[in-house]
Amino acid sequence: MKSPFKSIRTELTVLIIVAGIVVGAVVGYLIYRHTVEQAIEATKSRIETTMAFVKASREYVRKTLRPKVYELLAAGCTNEDFILEAQSSSFFTASIFKMVNRDIPDMELRQVAIKPLNPRNKPNDTEMWIIAYLQSKNLKEYEGITLHKGRDYYVKAFAVIPKQSCLRCHGTLEAMPRAVKERYKPKSDPNWPVGKVNGAIVIYIPFDEVLARARMDGLVNGGITGGVFILLSALLLAILNIRVFKPVDTLKEKVEKISKGELEDKVPYQSENEIGMLARAIERLRVSMKKLMDMMS
Numbered sequence: 672m673k674s675p676f677k678s679i680r681t682e683l684t685v686l687i688i689v690a691g692i693v694v695g696a697v698v699g700y701l702i703y704r705h706t707v708e709q710a711i712e713a714t715k716s717r718i719e720t721t722m723a724f725v726k727a728s729r730e731y732v733r734k735t736l737r738p739k740v741y742e743l744l745a746a747g748c749t750n751e752d753f754i755l756e757a758q759s760s761s762f763f764t765a766s767i768f769k770m771v772n773r774d775i776p777d778m779e780l781r782q783v784a785i786k787p788l789n790p791r792n793k794p795n796d797t798e799m800w801i802i803a804y805l806q807s808k809n810l811k812e813y814e815g816i817t818l819h820k821g822r823d824y825y826v827k828a829f830a831v832i833p834k835q836s837c838l839r840c841h842g843t844l845e846a847m848p849r850a851v852k853e854r855y856k857p858k859s860d861p862n863w864p865v866g867k868v869n870g871a872i873v874i875y876i877p878f879d880e881v882l883a884r885a886r887m888d889g890l891v892n893g894g895i896t897g898g899v900f901i902l903l904s905a906l907l908l909a910i911l912n913i914r915v916f917k918p919v920d921t922l923k924e925k926v927e928k929i930s931k932g933e934l935e936d937k938v939p940y941q942s943e944n945e946i947g948m949l950a951r952a953i954e955r956l957r958v959s960m961k962k963l964m965d966m967m968s
């Protein structure tokens with residue numbers, strides 16, 4: 672194969688720089704990916720813990736609090752038909768979400784739905800997109816890095832799929848407990864579709880700092896690796912220059928002189944290595960040629 676370079680020195684220099692850049696870029700990218708993946712793992716376990724608490728509190732309301740309060744209502748403790756604060760797991764969750772959002776500012780929990788009771792739970796653009804995505808793919812969960820309010824967030828969403836029992840409060844105005852109607856004053860029937868994705872529980876964890884740190888880590892480490900690679904290779908090139916290229920240059924000049932018939936200068940050789948042996952061979956050539964010339968003259 673013919674090299675496009677006239678000099679091995681240039682060829683090696685170009686090769687080293689290109690290899691250094693490639694090595695640096697690959698290492699940088701791998702470190703970036705690794706940092707992001709690690710952060711995602713940590714985020715996932717945070718989300719899991721959070722969801723366990725969310726589910727547990729919903730379950731507590733449904734299985735413990737609500738039946739107990741129904742008992743009390745049946746016993747005629749008040750003339751209310753329903754105690755929202757104690758019997759609605761959605762209301763309970765909403766209250767807990769509010770406190771968590773207040774206490775853990777770098778995490779946002781929301782429960783949203785199309786035609787919500789609480790107008791604050793109307794899906795924003797990101798959530799609308801997630802709901803549509805879950806609907807179209809018939810999925811129960813979504814997770815990914817998503818732009819939200821101009822920042823990168825790691826978003827995990829769990830589909831809200833209404834059951835028949837949810838229609839007590841999310842069906843018609845007529846069926847709704849008085850407490851719900853009075854508090855939210857809905858203007859029309861929410862009429863949530865049973866069995867179809869109609870909303871989501873969404874957890875936002877800011878991720879832009881993680882991504883920025885990962886990018887920085889990748890850049891710095893990739894730069895250092897590429898730089899060290901280039902530096903070590905440059906050192907090798909410098910050694911090659913002294914030990915190989917320069918002696919070869921000198922030999923080349925000697926051979927050129929010999930080819931022009933200048934046979935007086937001895938070709939010096941010091942080492943026993945390949946170049947020393949080459950110098951020795953050239954010296955023998957010079958001596959033979961000189962003898963030949965002497966014989967001819």
Ligand code: HEC
Pocket residue numbers: 755758759760761762765782783784786787788789790792831832833834836837838839840841848851870871
């Ligand atoms: C007893 C009444 C009641 C029942 C039954 C009920 N919810 Fe709710 N739900 C509420 C109330 C009240 C809110 C508003 C909470 C708030 O202020 O954020 C709500 C809010 C929600 C929201 C947020 C969107 C919105 O409408 O504001 C979701 C999602 C939700 N509920 C899901 C469900 C699901 C799923 C079921 C059935 C498994 C269900 N709910 C059953 C009372 C109920």
